[in-house]
Amino acid sequence: MYSIQEVSRKTGLTAHTLRYYEKEGLISGVERTQGGFRQYTDEDLERLGLICCLKNTGMSIQEIARFVQLTHEGDHTLKERVELLRQHRERVQEKMEEMQKHLDKVTWKLNFFTEKLRAYEEGWAEKKE
């Protein structure tokens, strides 16, 4: 059992964000102490792990909430969940390829500027002599 601060440390999310995620339906059924303090289980941590993966690959809060809701509805939603993850993976892969292309162009431009800089510094050195 972990306090919200401990989970914050373990996941890298702030306590604020953890409460926000709960409010948005990303993590439901977190236990409480008799005083009302959140008590996260190892299973909660595991679920947060997947949530972070989805978030870090660009899935929106809404979509993650949808996925979590399906999970709660039981095994008859398995097909839909598989479909959801598959589509997400595809989108991410496409986006990464796209990014790589754009990054290649940046690299090309970078090389161009580096060469230009070399020429500029040489010219400057000549003037100095």
Added chain:
Amino acid sequence: MYSIQEVSRKTGLTAHTLRYYEKEGLISGVERTQGGFRQYTDEDLERLGLICCLKNTGMSIQEIARFVQLTHEGDHTLKERVELLRQHRERVQEKMEEMQKHLDKVTWKLNFFTEKLRAYEEGWAEKKE
């Protein structure tokens, strides 16, 4: 010379966004007709190309504006520009590696669910018999 709509089509950015970018300092010095309409040159399009690459690899509007400003200041900012692009490239590469790791975990989970779905559908088929 291209109207804002033509540039919109060519770049995929809306006319709104093009005006917004201009206001934020991402594209300065766009010519106008005597009536005040924007007239983009091929050079403007080229500059927009790099801007889109930077944006699509996650650079913020502010950072791009900074880069553009340096460009206008002349060759003595070449070193800084090279540095800026180099750092950006590094950040993007790290982020992409990170994303790939997270995506791998999603794939793993996807395989898990796919297997679970297969078992579930089989069970259902048995019941049906």
Added chain:
DNA sequence: CATTAACTTGGATTGAACTCTAAAGAGCAG
């Protein structure tokens, strides 16, 4: 037991990047 630190809530605020609105002017086909 007293104090301090951590936690609770609902609702307001932030910041980034658009996105839209309204009112007016520009340009072109018929």
Added chain:
DNA sequence: CTGCTCTTTAGAGTTCAATCCAAGTTAATG
């Protein structure tokens, strides 16, 4: 010239994902 569409501006509004605030409650420590 008459419509019609396109473009202009300043400024307001939207969305997303947090992030903060205030006021109150609970737990932990000396």
